[in-house]
Structure formats: C-alpha cells, structure tokens
Ligand SMILES: NC(=O)C1=CN([C@@H]2O[C@H](COP(=O)(O)OP(=O)(O)OC[C@H]3O[C@@H](n4cnc5c(N)ncnc54)[C@H](OP(=O)(O)O)[C@@H]3O)[C@@H](O)[C@H]2O)C=CC1
C-alpha cells in the first residue's frame with residue numbers, strides 16, 4: 222500500500238515517523254507534499270520519503286491519501302486534486318469540522334473517504350485517533366487504514382456523530398494536559414525545585430496516572446480516593462481544586478472545543 226500526505230507539518234510528520242518505524246510501509250512507498258521549499262527539503266532530509274513537487278504527484282502515487290493541511294485550506298486543496306482522484310483511492314482527512322457529507326460534496330459522491338481525528342502524542346507513538354468512514358470504504362479497507370494508524374498509537378472506529386467529541390477529549394486535550402503539567406511544575410519551581418526536574422516529576426506523575434486508568438480499569442474517582450489519606454495532603458489539594466472549579470473549567474473548555482469544531 223502506497224501512502225501519501227498532502228501537507229507535512231506537525232501532525233503529518235508525527236504520523237509518517239510512526240508509520241516508517243513500524244516498517245509496515247517503506248520510505249519509498251511514502252510521499253508528501255508541502256507549500257514551501259523549506260518543508261519539502263525537511264521531508265527529504267528528516268523523513269527520507271519521496272517528496273512531491275505538487276499535490277497532483279501525491280494523488281498520482283498513493284493508494285491512501287491523507288489530507289494534512291489546515292482546515293481552512295481543505296476547500297482549495299480538494300478543488301485542486303478533485304478531478305485526479307480515482308475511485309479506488311482512499312482519502313483520509315484529519316481536520317476538525319469537515320464532515321463526510323461536506324467532503325463527499327467536494328471530492329465527489331463516488332469517492333472513498335475516511336474521516337479521522339488524530340493527536341500529537343502520535344509523535345511518541347502514543348497517539349489516540351477516532352475514525353469513521355463513508356459507505357464506499359469496505360470494512361477490509363477500513364481495517365487496513367486503521368492498522369496503518371495504529372503504528373503511531375491507538376485507533377478506534379467511532380460513529381461520525383462522535384468525531385467532534387473526539388476533538389475535545391483527545392485531539393485538542395494534549396494542550397490542556399501540557400498546561401496542567403506546566404502549572405504543576407510552576408508550583409514546584411515556586412517551592413524551590415529546579416525547572417527541568419519539575420517538568421520531569423510532573424510529566425511522570427501524569428504518565429503514571431494515565432497508565433493506571435488504562436491498565437487497572439478502575440474508576441478514576443476510586444484511583445483519586447486511593448491517593449487521598451484521611452486528614453492528609455492530597456485532600457487539601459483536592460479541596461482547593463474543587464473550590465477553584467477545576468472540573469467545571471475542564472468540562473466547559475472541552476465543550477467550547479467541541480462547539481468550535483462543529484462550527485468549522
Ligand atoms: N496539531 C495538532 O495537534 C492536530 C492537528 N490536526 C489537524 O491536522 C491538520 C494539519 O495540522 P498541523 O500539522 O498542526 O498544521 P501545520 O501548519 O503544522 O502543517 C500544515 C502543512 O500543510 C502544508 N500546506 C499548506 N498549504 C498547502 C497546500 N496548498 N498544498 C500542500 N501543502 C500545504 C504546509 O506547508 P509548509 O510547511 O510549507 O507551510 C504544512 O506542511 C489540520 O487540519 C489540523 O486541524 C488534527 C489533530 C491534532
């Protein structure tokens with residue numbers, strides 16, 4: 222299977238690295254395009270895959286084509302490649318807000334489309350991707366693309382109605398988690414810990430906590446309770462977080478994120 226990327230920025234680079242490392246596809250079977258010469262040179266130098274001078278070259282080469290440009294460029298890029306896409310090719314999108322209906326209207330109702338929402342932890346092969354497809358993509362094709370995407374983390378098929386929710390809970394949420402880590406480290410620095418050490422302690426605590434949720438299957442509330450000794454330190458922190466509205470802040474932020482995606 223030959224894989225192409227139209228656009229090769231943060232998200233595409235993370236995905237390409239994971240795919241190459243998995244050895245499911247060789248560098249010679251992958252191609253990417255970009256807007257600038259600087260990015261094209263970077264693709265060649267840092268990823269070692271084929272570099273396309275135009276988006277048409279990606280379409281000409283690949284069986285599966287990831288549209289990895291910003292959402293505001295989707296319309297013009299689709300208009301540019303629309304006539305060249307064959308019915309046996311699969312278009313995979315990674316932008317928020319672009320529904321299967323919106324995409325089929327522009328790509329053509331006869332085109333195979335998979336709509337996904339990845340996240341940047343793909344960079345360290347710990348990505349989380351939600352994906353859905355139109356009826357022209359067979360279950361076997363969906364499975365093949367899912368396996369490719371599992372080379373940079375976890376991937377799960379969801380109904381399209383949940384893809385906007387995926388943006389809030391995993392597409393954008395790494396940004397909230399980085400803010401949480403930064404804030405915890407700032408507090409540690411304020412209490413005298415060197416900054417680099419503070420990031421390590423805060424990030425490892427988040428990594429370990431996330432692993433506990435995934436590996437024990439226990440309720441996050443029960444895991445929280447395990448940390449809170451009666452009359453201890455943690456419950457004091459929990460009391461202040463509740464007083465400052467931490468849960469509500471996260472819920473409202475995530476709902477604003479989902480709302481924005483639906484409007485795009
Ligand atoms: N960043 C994230 O956390 C996530 C992003 N996404 C989605 O991924 C997509 C890409 O985002 P991201 O990687 O962050 O964006 P970047 O800005 O990092 O990358 C966009 C890429 O598109 C290229 N590009 C722009 N216009 C064209 C064009 N006309 N033809 C070909 N290439 C073009 C740019 O080229 P050049 O480098 O030369 O400017 C660049 O390589 C977006 O739709 C975004 O919503 C989804 C989930 C998470």
Ligand SMILES: O=C(O)[C@@H]1CCC=N1
Nearest residue numbers: 316317388392393394
């Ligand atoms: O901020 C954005 O629009 C993109 C989509 C999900 C993460 N980043």
